[in-house]
Amino acid sequence: MQELKQKLTANIKAAYPEIKEKDYPGNRLDFTVDKQYLVSILTYLKESLGYIHLSHIACVDWLEEGEFEVIFILWSPEEKLKVFLRVRVDRENPVMPNVDMIWRQANTYEREMREMFGIQFEGLEAPEEFVLEDWQGPPPMRRDFDTESYANETFFHRPGREDALDVREEIIKRSREEIPDFAKKYSR
Amino acid sequence: MINDKNTQKLVDVIQNWARKHSIWVLAYGTGCGAIEIPPTMTSRYDAERLGVRGAATPRQADVLLITGYLTTKTLKRVIRVYEQMQDPKYVIGFGSCTINGGMYYDSYNTIKVLDKYLPVDVYINGCMPRPEAVLAGFGKLQELIAAGKADGAKKYKENLDWYRENQKRIIPNWVMPDYNW
Numbered sequence: 001m002q003e004l005k006q007k008l009t010a011n012i013k014a015a016y017p018e019i020k021e022k023d024y025p026g027n028r029l030d031f032t033v034d035k036q037y038l039v040s041i042l043t044y045l046k047e048s049l050g051y052i053h054l055s056h057i058a059c060v061d062w063l064e065e066g067e068f069e070v071i072f073i074l075w076s077p078e079e080k081l082k083v084f085l086r087v088r089v090d091r092e093n094p095v096m097p098n099v100d101m102i103w104r105q106a107n108t109y110e111r112e113m114r115e116m117f118g119i120q121f122e123g124l125e126a127p128e129e130f131v132l133e134d135w136q137g138p139p140p141m142r143r144d145f146d147t148e149s150y151a152n153e154t155f156f157h158r159p160g161r162e163d164a165l166d167v168r169e170e171i172i173k174r175s176r177e178e179i180p181d182f183a184k185k186y187s188r
Numbered sequence: 189m190i191n192d193k194n195t196q197k198l199v200d201v202i203q204n205w206a207r208k209h210s211i212w213v214l215a216y217g218t219g220c221g222a223i224e225i226p227p228t229m230t231s232r233y234d235a236e237r238l239g240v241r242g243a244a245t246p247r248q249a250d251v252l253l254i255t256g257y258l259t260t261k262t263l264k265r266v267i268r269v270y271e272q273m274q275d276p277k278y279v280i281g282f283g284s285c286t287i288n289g290g291m292y293y294d295s296y297n298t299i300k301v302l303d304k305y306l307p308v309d310v311y312i313n314g315c316m317p318r319p320e321a322v323l324a325g326f327g328k329l330q331e332l333i334a335a336g337k338a339d340g341a342k343k344y345k346e347n348l349d350w351y352r353e354n355q356k357r358i359i360p361n362w363v364m365p366d367y368n369w
Binding site: 132133134136137140145147148150151154155156157158160 | 301354
């Protein structure tokens with residue numbers, strides 16, 4: 001397997017010298033590419049190197065660094081290797097190239113990322129709404145979206161009873177036991 | 189003779205007695221609560237001995253059983269289903285999620301208090317309520333029907349504007365038909 005991995009890394013390095021690779025144990029390879037090479041490198045992996053299966057497209061919100069990271073996970077049924085391809089986009093103006101002409105199913109992932117993270121894909125042909133219906137707030141999967149305060153503003157809230165007791169403390173008071181250390185942070 | 193007050197009272201008592209023993213349920217399986225319905229209906233707890241059984245469509249049902257959390261998307265469908273049902277009709281809110289949001293209290297897409305959007309006759313609390321609790325809830329509903337106090341549908345008609353206002357806060361693009369019961 002190591003030979004296959006080295007061969008693949010050498011192949012990709014020869015075509016795209018700027019690529020940054022990171023080795024992981026097992027059958028996993030990890031590359032970080034620039035946004036402008038994304039479509040050509042995905043086409044190269046699919047057409048020439050046999051990575052025909054798109055397993056997943058994931059998105060990570062790096063709030064502190066001000067960037068989104070979009071991760072394409074590819075699989076080769078012949079070489080039995082997984083390739084993770086990472087692309088970073090700016091968080092303020094997230095625009096990505098559209099890849100659904102390479103894999104048609106990428107369209108669904110892109111629609112979901114557009115709705116949940118607000119990433120725009122150039123030339124994506126799909127209806128505006130995907131899962132959320134009549135959504136008015138900011139994209140909900142961004143880390144700076146506060147779900148609790150949004151829910152309290154949008155939906156009705158039923159206040160709890162005034163005579164409600166803390167269950168954990170009440171049980172301890174009755175059975176005269178100590179709260180274990182790991183449980184202290186959960187009580188009021 | 190029929191318009192006589194005492195006769196009407198007698199008719200009501202007979203009607204309520206009949207309604208109480210024939211509760212056809214439209215189990216709207218919105219959340220995880222739907223998993224408690226099969227044990228309630230099958231031989232061990234056998235809800236049919238109380239006259240509780242499933243209905244195929246909203247127009248044949250008496251009770252709308254809302255089992256669990258309601259997302260803003262599902263709420264739209266539930267309102268439409270409820271308005272299609274014919275009188276007499278009742279709503280049972282099932283599980284903590286319909287009462288105060290339950291474990292989805294901070295979800296961006298789940299409503300928390302069901303009775304602001306639909307008139308709820310009986311709440312069954314618990315996460316999940318066991319089949320015994322479900323049967324107790326149906327027993328309570330039967331008591332209310334027999335006493336003539338299960339008047340959620342009447343409340344809904346009288347305060348329709350208030351309910352609509354709350355519903356339209358969640359559903360801004362209102363493209364639903366108006367039913368004139």
